[in-house]
Amino acid sequence: DAKTTQPPSMDCAEGRAANLPCNHSTISGNEYVYWYRQIHSQGPQYIIHGLKNNETNEMASLIITEDRKSSTLILPHATLRDTAVYYCIVRKRSSNTGKLIFGQGTTLQVKP
Amino acid sequence: DTAVSQTPKYLVTQMGNDKSIKCEQNLGHDTMYWYKQDSKKFLKIMFSYNNKELIINETVPNRFSPKSPDKAHLNLHINSLELGDSAVYFCASSQDRARNTEAFFGQGTRLTVV
Numbered sequence: 330d331a332k333t334t335q336p337p338s339m340d341c342a343e344g345r346a347a348n349l350p351c352n353h354s355t356i357s358g359n360e361y362v363y364w365y366r367q368i369h370s371q372g373p374q375y376i377i378h379g380l381k382n383n384e385t386n387e388m389a390s391l392i393i394t395e396d397r398k399s400s401t402l403i404l405p406h407a408t409l410r411d412t413a414v415y416y417c418i419v420r421k422r423s424s425n426t427g428k429l430i431f432g433q434g435t436t437l438q439v440k441p
Numbered sequence: 442d443t444a445v446s447q448t449p450k451y452l453v454t455q456m457g458n459d460k461s462i463k464c465e466q467n468l469g470h471d472t473m474y475w476y477k478q479d480s481k482k483f484l485k486i487m488f489s490y491n492n493k494e495l496i497i498n499e500t501v502p503n504r505f506s507p508k509s510p511d512k513a514h515l516n517l518h519i520n521s522l523e524l525g526d527s528a529v530y531f532c533a534s535s536q537d538r539a540r541n542t543e544a545f546f547g548q549g550t551r552l553t554v555v
Binding site: 363367370371372373375380382413416426427428429431433438 | 445448475482483484485486489491494497499533535537542543544545546547549553
């Protein structure tokens with residue numbers, strides 16, 4: 330699975346959009362981009378995933394560049410409850426194992 | 442209803458003891474996992490089971506023995522506990538291992554070995 334690079338930390342003002350970047354320059358054509366987050370003292374939580382088109386759900390939007398070498402997770406109106414570690418993970422479409430390889434992630438601090 | 446539940450939530454025990462952590466999922470998923478999160482918050486997979494069959498063992502010491510009595514349960518038994526086993530252990534499940542479905546995680550079991 331391709332390696333990802335994320336900034337270690339970011340701040341965001343409450344009510345503003347949080348834009349979390351992820352680089353995955355070695356991504357291959359059959360690999361998806363997944364985002365999970367881990368709120369303090371909780372288990373990781375799935376947010377969204379995509380292949381090459383932009384995706385949106387009730388939690389967030391995922392913007393993937395045309396060359397697929399980077400992506401941005403957007404939380405449109407960040408709240409204090411969005412403070413968490415956000416993980417960008419690249420995973421093959423058909424995995425023999427289903428495992429997720431977590432990096433260090435980005436710690437997002439939403440401030441009032 | 443909790444989708445993936447682990448017990449206990451906290452476990453404090455002495456070195457050398459044997460302990461078990463239980464995990465149950467009510468999602469009807471075929472695949473279950475154990476992940477370990479160490480003191481530096483690094484989250485790493487330990488085991489994966491698909492329909493009660495072991496499919497991943499990520500070079501985990503054989504003091505750790507997962508057991509899956511049925512596809513809704515994946516328990517983790519640890520023998521001869523060591524200080525370095527102190528960590529948070531997360532159970533997870535997904536619909537199956539191959540398709541692009543998300544994984545659901547339990548709330549974690551914080552194991553402290555003293």
